[in-house]
Amino acid sequence: MIREYKTIQEVNGPLMMVRKVQGVTYDELGEIELPNGDIRHCKVLEVNGENAVVQLFEPSAGINLADSKVRFLGHPLQLGVSSEMLGRVFNGMGAPIDGGADILPDEYRDINGLPMNPAARDYPNEFIQTGISAIDGLNTLVRGQKLPIFSGSGLPHAALAAQIARQAKVLGDEGANFAVVFAAIGITFEESNYFVEEFRRTGAIDRTVLFTNLANDPAVERIATPRMALTAAEYLAFEKNMHVLVILTDITNYAEALREISAAKKEVPGRRGYPGYLYTDLATMYERAGRQLGKAGSITMIPILTMPEDDKTHPIPDLTGYITEGQIILSRELFRRGVNPPIDVLPSLSRLKDKGIGEGKTRADHSGVLNQLFAAYSTGKENKELMSILGEAALSPTDLLYAKFADEFEQRYVSQGPDENRSIEETLTIGWELLSILPKAELKRIKTEFIEQYLPPSGDVSSLSGGAAKG
Numbered sequence: 135m136i137r138e139y140k141t142i143q144e145v146n147g148p149l150m151m152v153r154k155v156q157g158v159t160y161d162e163l164g165e166i167e168l169p170n171g172d173i174r175h176c177k178v179l180e181v182n183g184e185n186a187v188v189q190l191f192e193p194s195a196g197i198n199l200a201d202s203k204v205r206f207l208g209h210p211l212q213l214g215v216s217s218e219m220l221g222r223v224f225n226g227m228g229a230p231i232d233g234g235a236d237i238l239p240d241e242y243r244d245i246n247g248l249p250m251n252p253a254a255r256d257y258p259n260e261f262i263q264t265g266i267s268a269i270d271g272l273n274t275l276v277r278g279q280k281l282p283i284f285s286g287s288g289l290p291h292a293a294l295a296a297q298i299a300r301q302a303k304v305l306g307d308e309g310a311n312f313a314v315v316f317a318a319i320g321i322t323f324e325e326s327n328y329f330v331e332e333f334r335r336t337g338a339i340d341r342t343v344l345f346t347n348l349a350n351d352p353a354v355e356r357i358a359t360p361r362m363a364l365t366a367a368e369y370l371a372f373e374k375n376m377h378v379l380v381i382l383t384d385i386t387n388y389a390e391a392l393r394e395i396s397a398a399k400k401e402v403p404g405r406r407g408y409p410g411y412l413y414t415d416l417a418t419m420y421e422r423a424g425r426q427l428g429k430a431g432s433i434t435m436i437p438i439l440t441m442p443e444d445d446k447t448h449p450i451p452d453l454t455g456y457i458t459e460g461q462i463i464l465s466r467e468l469f470r471r472g473v474n475p476p477i478d479v480l481p482s483l484s485r486l487k488d489k490g491i492g493e494g495k496t497r498a499d500h501s502g503v504l505n506q507l508f509a510a511y512s513t514g515k516e517n518k519e520l521m522s523i524l525g526e527a528a529l530s531p532t533d534l535l536y537a538k539f540a541d542e543f544e545q546r547y548v549s550q551g552p553d554e555n556r557s558i559e560e561t562l563t564i565g566w567e568l569l570s571i572l573p574k575a576e577l578k579r580i581k582t583e584f585i586e587q588y589l590p591p592s593g594d595v596s597s598l599s600g601g602a603a604k605g
Contacts, residue, residue: 136205136206136207136208137156137205137206138167138203138204138205139152139154139155139203139204139205139206140200140201140202140203140204141153141154141155141204142197142199142202142204143185143199144199145194145197145199146398147194147398148189148190148194148352148353148354148395148398149179149187149188149189149190149398149399150166150176150187150188150190150194150197151185151186151187151188152185152186152188152204153184153185154184155181155184155185155186155206156184157206158178158181158186158206159178159181160178160179160180160181161177161178161210161211161246162177162178162206162207162208162209162210163175163176163177163206163207163209163210163211163212164176164177164178164188164204164205164206164207165204165205165207166190166197166202166203166204167202167203167204167205168196168197168198168201168202169198169201169202170196172196174190174191174192174197175190175191175192176188176189176190176191176204177189177191177210177211177354178206179395179399180399186206187399188204189354189395190352190354191227191352191354191355192352209244210244210245210246211227211244211245211246211358211361212242212243212244212245213228213242213243213245213362213365213366214228214237214239214241214242215239215240215241215242215243215365215366215369215373216237216238216239216240217240217370217374218237218238219237219343219366219370220313220340220341220342220343220370221339221340221341221342221343222234222237222343222344223330223344223346224343224344224345224346224362225345225346225347225351225355226319226345226346226347226348226351226355226356226358226359226362227355227358227359227362228245228345228362231346232330240369241369243365243368243369244365245358245361245362245364245365246361246418247361247364247365247368247422249421250421250422250424250426254426254427254428255424255425255426255427256278256424256425256426256427256429257278257425257489258276258277258278258279258424258425258432258434258459258486258489258490259276259277259486259489259490260276260277260278260304260490260495261274261275261276261277261304261305261490261491261495261496261558262275262276262277262302262303262304262377262379262434262490263301263302263303263304263305263557263558264297264298264301264302265297265298265301265302265554265555265556265557266294266297266298266301266475266477266550266556267547267548267550267556267560267561267564267565268462268475268477268479268482268547268548269298269462269477270496270556270558270561271500271503271504271507271547271558271561271562271565272479272482272487272504272507272508273460273462273477273479273482273483273484273487274484274486274487274490274491274496275302275434275436275484275490276434276484276486276487276489276490277304277377277425277432277434277490278423278424278425278432278433278434279423279434279435279459279460279484279486280420280423280434280435280437280457280458280459281434281435281436281458281459281460281461281462281484282385282436282437282438282439282451282454282455282458282460282461282462283295283436283437283438283439283461283462283463283464284439284441284446284451284454284461284462284463284464285438285439285440285441285464286440286441286444286464286466287440287442288466289440289464289466289469289476290464290469290474290475290476291383291384291438291440291464292325292328292329292383293475293552294438294464294475295316295329295381295383295436295438296328296329296332296333297475297552297553298379298381298436299314299316299333299338299342299379299381300332300333300336300338300555301555302314302379304377305558311375311376311377312341312376312377312378312379313341313342313343313370313376313377313378313379314338314341314342314343314378314379314380314381315342315343315345315363315364315366315367315370315378315379315380315381316329316333316342316343316344316345316363316380316381317345317347317359317360317362317363317380317381317382317383318344318345318346318347318359318383319347319356319359319360319382319383319384319385319387319388320347320348320349320351320356320384320387320388320390320391321346321347321348321349321383321384321387322348322349323348326346326348329344329346330344330346343363343366343367343370345359345362345363345366347359349387353391353394353395354391354395356387356388356391357388357391357392357395359388360382360385360388360419361419363380363382364380364419364422364433367380367422367433368422368433370431371429371431371432371433372426372429372431373431374431375429375430375431376431377431377432377434378431378432378433378434379434379435379436380423380433380434380435380436381435381436381437381438382419382435382436382437382438383437383438383439384438384439384440385416385437385438385439385450385454386439386440386441386442386450389408389412389416389439389449389450392408392409392412392415393407393408393409396408396409404449405449406448406449408449408450412449412450412453413453413456413457416453416454416457417457419437420435420437420454420457420458421457422435423435435458437454437458439451439454444466446463459484459485459486460482460483460484460485460486460487461482461483462477462482462484463477463478463481463482464476464477464478465477465478468544468548471544472549473544473545473548473549474549474550474552475548475549475550476548477548479508479511479548480508480511480512480515487504488501491504496558496562497558497559497562498584499562499580499581499584499587499588500558500562502579502580502581502584503562503565503566503569503580503584505579505580506569506577506578506579506580507543507547507565507568507569509579510536510539510540510543510568510569510572510576511539511540511543513536514536514537514538514539514540514541514543515540517529517533517534517536517537517540518537518540518541520533521537532572532573532576535571535572535573536572538571539568539571539572542568542571543568546564546567546568547561547564547565547568562588563588566588566589566590567590569589570589570590570591574589577589
């Protein structure tokens with residue numbers, strides 16, 4: 135039996151204190167009935183004896199302490215899940231906002247999910263093609279992996295996220311078995327509209343579940359949005375045996391909402407004012423990705439966060455890096471030079487890339503090409519720095535070739551159009567064309583048989599000049 139309480143003691147901003155409650159539990163959902171019959175929603179943040187502190191989902195204006203009633207519903211926030219969610223757009227609380235009919239759910243699920251038993255985890259080892267060379271070729275995304283993108287304010291991470299969502303696919307599987315769950319957290323209406331229109335323009339909306347939480351929505355909804363998305367992803371992956379790519383943008387907005395709620399609760403702040411449990415809270419989301427033994431489906435996650443002041447030591451990217459398996463870093467310097475997407479491949483890392491490449495997954499020469507491109511680009515950047523200090527005359531002919539390689543690499547390999555979807559074969563071919571700039575004797579990280587099979591004739595870079603000019 136659901137009890138009604140008329141014991142609201144105080145309302146302080148987004149928080150409300152209810153006295154003399156019984157049987158109320160943490161995270162439980164509640165309803166507030168105003169004297170005029172309006173219904174508002176809340177959830178329990180803290181229970182202390184007979185007192186409960188609840189977080190309001192809507193504004194507190196109009197709540198009369200004496201006449202308003204509170205009902206606790208006996209369950210946490212839930213999402214009704216169904217395969218009909220594909221192709222639909224929802225708000226941050228899981229309600230459809232695309233003008234379509236309500237979803238008829240197969241079941242209701244707690245948005246907090248359940249921890250995945252470590253013994254039931256299967257190791258990620260299958261390649262996901264994003265169509266972006268700097269990711270596929272050098273920092274490969276593997277099915278079941280958590281690979282965040284570290285960006286900065288003003289960098290084109292939104293366009294990169296939309297491009298990955300449009301283009302990502304699992305090689306060898308039917309397209310109908312692959313889905314994208316996209317959660318936009320704390321963004322503007324213009325950004326939200328951009329994602330929706332972009333997916334509709336390209337037809338990617340048909341395999342996408344889109345959750346959008348706007349910047350003017352309540353902070354507590356911002357906390358719920360990524361969990362709504364992950365709940366939908368778990369259902370599609372482990373009940374419908376689909377391979378699901380989850381893209382969350384922007385995790386920084388999520389962490390700011392967490393800090394806001396923590397401050398309202400008067401909790402002791404941690405680093406830079408964020409709550410001390412930020413690491414644990416992020417881990418409860420990130421660790422919902424993965425593969426399960428005996429289940430055909432999988433969840434691969436790409437969280438996107440903007441680093442305040444481009445600082446990689448900020449608590450949000452710092453803690454995220456501890457939990458996830460690598461990171462893709464966007465460079466402001468490359469962006470200023472017109473390289474788009476401005477992925478800085480040297481500090482970027484995919485810790486599981488070796489498990490998703492090679493014969494039977496991408497191509498047998500992939501590992502050697504990857505290592506050689508990394509080494510050549512690193513050397514080329516060092517030589518360019520020396521050239522700017524000592525002058526071009528101080529460099530040997532081979533050093534100058536490495537410097538030329540670095541420029542061509544950025545313009546031809548890293549930079550590509552927003553609608554350019556490269557297969558892994560195209561990515562590897564461009565890599566071999568770039569390596570042909572260098573003397574064959576410099577290719578020390580690739581097996582001789584692959585050099586003989588794939589390397590174009592030395593100096594035959596006619597295709598590069600056009601590509602560089604185009605970039």
